[in-house]
Amino acid sequence: MLFFTVMGFGQVSFMNSNVATLNKQQTLIVIGNGMVGHHCVEQLIERGALKRYRLHVFSEEPMRAYDRVHLSEYFSGRDAESLALSDASLYQTPGVTLHLGVPVLEIDRERRQVITAQGCVSYDKLVLATGSYPFVPPIEGAEGDSRLVYRTLEDLDAIRSAAANARRGVVVGGGLLGLEAANALKSLGLEAHVVEFAPRLMPVQLDDLGGLALKAQIERLGVGVHLSRATQSISAGEDYRYRMNFANDEFLETDLVVFSAGIRAQDALARDCALEIGPRGGVVIDDTCLSCDPNIYAIGECASWNGSLFGLVAPGYQMARSVAARLCDDVAEPFQGADMSTKLKLLGVDVGSIGDAHANTPGARSYQFIDETSASYRRLVVDASGKRVLGAVLIGDNSYYDTLLQYMQNAITLPSEPAALILPSSEGAPILGPGALPEAATVCSCHNVTKGAICTAIDGGCTDLGLLKSQTKACTGCGGCAGLLKQVFEHELVARGVSVDKSLCEHFAYTRQELYALVRVEGVISFEELLAKHGRGHTGCDVCKPAVGSILASCWNQPIMEPSLVPLQDTNDTFMANMQKNGTYSVVPRIPGGEITADKLIAIGVVAKKYDLYTKITGGQRIDLFGAQLHQLPDIWGELIEAGFETGHAYGKSTRTVKSCVGSTWCRYGVQDSVQMALAIEDRYKGLRSPHKLKFAVSGCTRECAEAQSKDVGVIATEKGWNLYIAGNGGMRPRHAELFATDLDDATLIRYIDRFLMFYIRTADKLQRTSVWRESLEGGLDYLKDVIIHDSLGLGAELESQMQLVVNRYECEWANALKDPEKLKRFRTFVNDKRPDPDIHFVQERGQRRPIMAAELNLIPVTEESV
């Protein structure tokens, strides 16, 4: 843009005409790259806006748009990149320029230019999506760590660093975001408190009884709640860094203060260029999101419609869609306000608020259900006729939310006993099934996806839930509609006569999980028995045999070389080594925790040299020996076992390795003996077979040299014990492990890992890593914590004893096989001839041998073969 501005001055006419041609393409500028600004860009690109506009996006934040709804997960293991709303490629689309970390300083409406520190850019159309900023009341003494806010990733980094040496943290503001912030403090290991000016929590969304129930639940979780308190000043504390002073000489001491006392529209740019501003701030917009300037739109939290600001993501997305459609001359739905109903989990407590939660509508009447034992509360607000839902409040159980919301949004006539809609479900409440929803019912309000749109996608051949989500975008905003979407999807599939086939293969009409249960409950110990009782045919196949073999091993842990188990295994398990591309094997002895003596290193070296094996160090702190032929494996293992090694199970869907750093014994930073713990973990779980491979790591301090956060089970030492992370993995789709429990003692750590692994083995699909399994769990991490930590299913003792059985039965498979000539029968390249496979050739490279490549084959003499 600058190029043309400069060159345009005083140029001859042909140049001007050239510029005019180029300028047929107009310039569209979006200021702000938050969730709403990003959605607008997505919508613009999707609607073909790049045919007519060059698109410039300015953001003052250094990071492209990220998911603010799930911001608190930043503290429980998610990193900035995984919070990003799209992959970077969207902003690399030709015609789109994203200016990150470039704040717009001024809008010159007269010249139609935006001005940044780097120069000015002219626009034809401008969209303001500048969002909001946290309101911090003017309080004497509030500064630095006593004046933190909770809005951006940078704010979270500031909170994290303030929390490093802190014991207690206070959040000012007991609204939705304030409680999220309290959760974040809690997950940083602080004692968290909430101070609210109003006499109840979440005063906007909840009524008095709802606020009371929420307070009771949150206090049970160990978060202090202080209502009707106005902070008058902050001074130096005695026991903690700061003292917050309230009226009547009351005070609360703390090491840090986070303000979450509401948001204000980020409308400074608009004010400076004299756009009309609403009574409570925000750029005044009409139903088309247009400001008083016909070339400037405003969307999201910086916009004021009908005197109201909208602080939720769904209405912001509605505005973004409307503006994008208008700019592309598509049919644009006018913005006509938004339903502010909301459903969320705050500090693990279900909170729902629908429509007129306070029963402000004239003639409104309420039904209420209170359970003081579990601190649950539900209120249903109906209209004067008793036929329509006006609103609702839910504390403690959001399973009622979807049904109530659909009643309200679609004006569905209430059943004769409306109270049944909020009574505990054992009463046989009339659940509004997905079949009863009208076509126009909104299933996903973030992306405005109706039941009709879902049906259209299904009719178009979409019979996969993941595909449905990517096609319709349903459930890709806040994710709150996941349960309802699944119900509608499955109901509609069944209605179309599509049966969802979850059979393992043609021999078993069961899922892996169902087969696991049958094996457990009926005590099945062989494939033949399971096939005879629950399968079809006499042979099975290469899908069901390894799956059943793995289940049998997980349950009973019999030696894998038992004659009945041998035919079930894939070749790697059968020969207890990893087949490589030329049919030779690699051998990985177990090196627990990566700790090895000089004698053992020498023993490996001797074996490698004797059999001329290519040697490489693995990522799991072990040594891999390549190029062994089938008939050499027993000899190699005989020598390794003689030297004190055990099998490393590198060939199995099983425990692989426990990586560790050197820990407190040597490292000046280490706070626990990570090697000792790695040895204990590896010794306990070695030989455990599971739906997929299992990798572990133990780090001796927070520097995390063992990379535990990329493992299925990661353990990181703290000064008080161990933090447990679960369900991470590297590989094709890396996923950071999530913080699961903190400051555990040794026994509790092992107990949680026992339960976690056995629960995974029990419920995962075949070949499903813990990461994918964890993502597929309904209820997510909280559900898993309930099951493992709080033993909500009453399974804890059972899972532990099942694990103990596997541990007790451990035996090195190679040691077992070497004792039995019958089991060694198959370890012969030819059963009638001693020669090695004559087609296997090696060449030397960097001092070792490697398989010959096809192109090199004609370079070596080939022995004459008779046919």
Place this chain on the structure above:
Amino acid sequence: MNQSNTQRVNPAEHSAVWQPVCSQQDLVNDSGVVVWLDGAQVALFYLPNVQGKTLYAIDNHDPQSGANVIGRGLVGSIKGDLVVASPIYKQHFRLQDGTCLEYPQQRLRVWPVRLNAGVVEVGVA
């Protein structure tokens, strides 16, 4: 193994002579072993529990990977056909005639084979 499982095939019908390759003791139930047959590598699969023919002889050479590994594949049935899956890229070959289910142009050589008084015999031309 009792004698009723012995395959009674007349080599004359295949214009072949029966060549002993190994003993029945060398076979592994429901799995494969490999024999050297005058320069050819023959994988023998023994399925004592299936109805009908229980012993199969098929080329050990996997055309897709170029490695001699078929004898180490997993056996099973797919839509009524007995098959072996290559342990490297997992494509399936019909034991009966060597045809590859995924790539029909890949076809493995098969041999007539029988058990004769505890000895495995392969029919060679």
